[in-house]
Amino acid sequence: MSRLNTPSLDDVPADTREILDKVGGPLGFVPAMFNTIASNPAVLEAVTTLQGTMSRVLDAKTRHTIALAVSQANECGYCLAIHTYVSARFGGMSNEDIDLARAGSSVDPKRAAVARFARRVVDARGQVSDADLAAVRGAGYTDPEILAIVTVAVQALLTNFINNVNKPDIDIPAVDSVGAPA
Incomplete structure (x- = not known):
């Protein structure tokens, strides 16, 4: 069971929901990790930006x-x-x-x-x-x-x-x- 609080989608800003939608789109679901990280939109943005950038550096x-x-x-x-x-x-x-x-x-x-x-x-x-x-x-x-x-x-x-x-x-x-x- 998660030890950190996970906000409901109603409680996250619209731009944060957009990030979650982008994460979940290819997978068909939003992994729990990202739902929890959404409690801090700056951290969510940092993690997803790093992942997006690094997806271009190696095969x-x-x-x-x-x-x-x-x-x-x-x-x-x-x-x-x-x-x-x-x-x-x-x-x-x-x-x-x-x-x-x-x-x-x-x-x-x-x-x-x-x-x-x-x-x-x-x-x-x-x-x-x-x-x-x-x-x-x-x-x-x-x-x-x-x-x-x-x-x-x-x-x-x-x-x-x-x-x-x-x-x-x-x-x-x-x-x-x-x-x-x-």
Whole structure:
């Protein structure tokens, strides 16, 4: 059960409802996390703006891989549910690749390197080693892409922390085992 108050839609400003509608449109529902964040329209705008901006920096499978690896590292059940659902339904990721991403790997060697690096960023609280940087560079990532990887990881951390504090009910449509929508 959510530990933070969730406003009713009647209690949020019209521009906040518009943001919620944009979030929920592609999914067919507004995830509980966003309904709760709507209690602070500035935070909702910050989260959704960051997500929109970061959706343009790396390909979708790479972003999903990072989000799954980071959410697993932070033991965020809500984020794992939503990222598993979105990765399978919209991201074209197989159950195997979703499982591997959660474990910090991938079926694709380049994405496996990004998953390991994202986990290192989280585990080391950003204090990655020269070897960590060399490994992700060795997989073919440029320094501008490494900045994007770190930012996508931090974006996932932000929602992990919000959801770990709040502990919302998981309202994500069911997925079988790890990935495919039921």
